[in-house]
Amino acid sequence: MSATIFAPSTDASGSPHSHSRELARRVRIHVLRMTSRAGASHIGSAFSSADILAVLYGHVLRGRPTDSRWPARDRFVLSKGHAGSALYAVLAECGFFAVERLETFYQDGSELCGHVSHQGIPGVEVSTGSLGHGLSIASGMAFAAHLGSSSHRVFTLLSDGECDEGSTWEPALFASHHCLDNLVAIIDFNKIQSLAPVTDTLALEPLASKWTSFGWAVRDVDGHDHGALARVLGAVPFEKGKPSCLIAHTVKGKGVAFMEDTVLWHYRAARGEEFDRALAELETTE
Amino acid sequence: MRDAFIRSLTEVAARDPAILLLTGDLGYGVLTDFADRFPRQFLNVGVAEQNMTGLATGLALEGHTVFTYSIGNFPTLRCLEQIRNDVCYHRANVKIVSVGCGMSYGPLGISHHATEDISIVRALPYITVVSPCDRWEATEATRALALQSGPTLLRLDKSSAPELNEPAEMFRIGKARIVRQGRHVTLVATGGILGEALTAADLLASDSIQCRVISMHTIKPLDVDALIASATETGGIVTIEEHTVEGGLGGAVAENLLEAGALPGFFLRIGLRSGFSSVIGSQQYLRHVHGLDATAVAQSVRSCLAGSPHQYVARACA
Numbered sequence: 001m002s003a004t005i006f007a008p009s010t011d012a013s014g015s016p017h018s019h020s021r022e023l024a025r026r027v028r029i030h031v032l033r034m035t036s037r038a039g040a041s042h043i044g045s046a047f048s049s050a051d052i053l054a055v056l057y058g059h060v061l062r063g064r065p066t067d068s069r070w071p072a073r074d075r076f077v078l079s080k081g082h083a084g085s086a087l088y089a090v091l092a093e094c095g096f097f098a099v100e101r102l103e104t105f106y107q108d109g110s111e112l113c114g115h116v117s118h119q120g121i122p123g124v125e126v127s128t129g130s131l132g133h134g135l136s137i138a139s140g141m142a143f144a145a146h147l148g149s150s151s152h153r154v155f156t157l158l159s160d161g162e163c164d165e166g167s168t169w170e171p172a173l174f175a176s177h178h179c180l181d182n183l184v185a186i187i188d189f190n191k192i193q194s195l196a197p198v199t200d201t202l203a204l205e206p207l208a209s210k211w212t213s214f215g216w217a218v219r220d221v222d223g224h225d226h227g228a229l230a231r232v233l234g235a236v237p238f239e240k241g242k243p244s245c246l247i248a249h250t251v252k253g254k255g256v257a258f259m260e261d262t263v264l265w266h267y268r269a270a271r272g273e274e275f276d277r278a279l280a281e282l283e284t285t286e
Numbered sequence: 287m288r289d290a291f292i293r294s295l296t297e298v299a300a301r302d303p304a305i306l307l308l309t310g311d312l313g314y315g316v317l318t319d320f321a322d323r324f325p326r327q328f329l330n331v332g333v334a335e336q337n338m339t340g341l342a343t344g345l346a347l348e349g350h351t352v353f354t355y356s357i358g359n360f361p362t363l364r365c366l367e368q369i370r371n372d373v374c375y376h377r378a379n380v381k382i383v384s385v386g387c388g389m390s391y392g393p394l395g396i397s398h399h400a401t402e403d404i405s406i407v408r409a410l411p412y413i414t415v416v417s418p419c420d421r422w423e424a425t426e427a428t429r430a431l432a433l434q435s436g437p438t439l440l441r442l443d444k445s446s447a448p449e450l451n452e453p454a455e456m457f458r459i460g461k462a463r464i465v466r467q468g469r470h471v472t473l474v475a476t477g478g479i480l481g482e483a484l485t486a487a488d489l490l491a492s493d494s495i496q497c498r499v500i501s502m503h504t505i506k507p508l509d510v511d512a513l514i515a516s517a518t519e520t521g522g523i524v525t526i527e528e529h530t531v532e533g534g535l536g537g538a539v540a541e542n543l544l545e546a547g548a549l550p551g552f553f554l555r556i557g558l559r560s561g562f563s564s565v566i567g568s569q570q571y572l573r574h575v576h577g578l579d580a581t582a583v584a585q586s587v588r589s590c591l592a593g594s595p596h597q598y599v600a601r602a603c604a
Binding site: 118119125126127128129130132133135136137138139140141142143144145147148166167170171173174 | 332371375
């Protein structure tokens with residue numbers, strides 16, 4: 001089987017997860033530059049997902065950046081399409097397309113739209129942007145793999161706000177009924193949705209027991225701990241015959257102190273002194 | 287037409303294991319044989335049309351030809367955004383099959399009247415919209431769609447027009463069928479209501495009014511050439527649909543003829559004009575109530591030929 005997508009560089013430090021941490025750091029810097037240049041929203045959502053994406057592409061997903069349609073690849077569906085900037089940045093860093101293309105994010109004439117699109121962008125399996133679509137599509141892909149006795153897995157990343165959508169729970173029923181243990185749903189549980197904290201909007205807790213009661217095998221993880229993420233995602237399926245749900249506890253805006261854990265950075269783009277401070281913090285992050 | 291569809295799908299599924307049939311928990315007694323014969327090609331996803339459409343997209347992206355099956359508005363309007371974003375934007379090979387369209391389920395009330403879906407779905411990019419008039423067209427359309435990649439809506443109603451196909455006739459998606467020749471007026475219909483158009487043509491023939499009758503089984507892409515020819519070769523065009531006139535077949539015909547500069551001598555859209563039908567009844571009864579049956583069509587054509595097409599509109603809106 002092919003190696004994971006983002007290969008460690010030869011001069012990586014001794015830490016087994018240093019290369020994915022470096023990937024996450026670069027992704028955050030790209031996202032900062034992309035959203036700042038564009039005046040685009042959702043930097044907080046992209047930052048909360050950055051470590052999950054880096055671990056997926058650095059340690060977990062099997063794929064070939066030079067052959068993005070390789071049939072045996074693991075599929076990844078970004079259901080929280082508003083974190084598209086982070087996915088584009090990961091894919092560019094992995095070599096699916098040139099890093100320079102990230103400069104076109106949100107710009108006139110570009111295909112790199114704010115909510116992720118597959119059109120003309122190697123490595124993006126599915127376009128999303130309206131919440132509550134990704135898990136159904138991923139379930140269809142996982143069901144197809146079962147039908148075809150294919151061994152690839154299907155991973156999808158959902159937001160917590162997305163769990164408000166009834167269309168998230170329809171495939172939740174379906175996937176467990178059909179024992180899709182090749183399907184992994186990761187919830188980026190940063191506890192803040194569009195206007196307010198999740199607890200003030202529509203309480204999701206007890207979230208793990210909801211997924212458990214829907215027939216999924218559920219684990220919790222610190223969504224910024226690369227070692228823990230790599231270990232738990234390396235252990236899927238959590239139970240044979242059940243789809244896996246990983247609740248990744250994250251911090252919205254993670255990586256830039258003044259952006260963390262606030263609704264504001266769901267919308268705001270860093271400019272001027274804010275941009276300089278954010279960049280300085282990310283550049284000095286190990 | 288529903289039975290013709292499933293018979294045809296059974297034939298093609300036997301030859302092509304990539305074909306899958308998904309149902310949103312409907313089709314009692316209709317899909318049983320298919321399910322028994324092809325257990326690996328059949329899936330009841332439960333009462334979850336949004337999921338059915340998303341699943342179909344995922345399956346299609348992995349190489350399957352996926353038919354989704356339900357009734358009325360459930361496989362279309364209930365999951366419209368999944369059709370738009372997932373099926374159409376990805377040009378996924380998903381064939382949405384809606385049975386009981388128009389007012390087939392007349393007594394069940396407006397939840398089961400599929401009377402706006404043509405207008406709404408035809409606005410979506412990349413999708414083909416097919417509305418057969420009889421069992422032969424339903425059979426042929428199913429075969430043709432199974433071989434054609436890309437998003438499709440196949441809408442079937444309970445009624446079926448008399449089968450007038452020639453023995454060796456070829457059915458082509460996007461190619462209108464002239465099922466009766468005439469020079470005074472062209473009646474363009476879609477779906478089983480074509481039967482009313484044919485009966486109206488018989489009634490009008492007794493008044494020496496010769497009607498050309500066209501089955502516009504494909505609403506998107508529309509056979510504009512056939513319409514332009516009828517606009518120039520016959521005295522006027524009347525569209526007939528068991529569906530709102532707003533943006534449906536009549537709207538599509540009007541848009542295209544006007545844009546082509548091919549103005550018919552007169553033009554009338556026969557369809558639903560008076561809002562939701564809170565009055566219930568059989569499909570035939572409701573056609574009568576809403577001025578869509580053969581008698582009403584014939585009367586409207588006479589009004590048009592007498593130079594007063596607005597009589598129909600005034601009557602239908604009353």
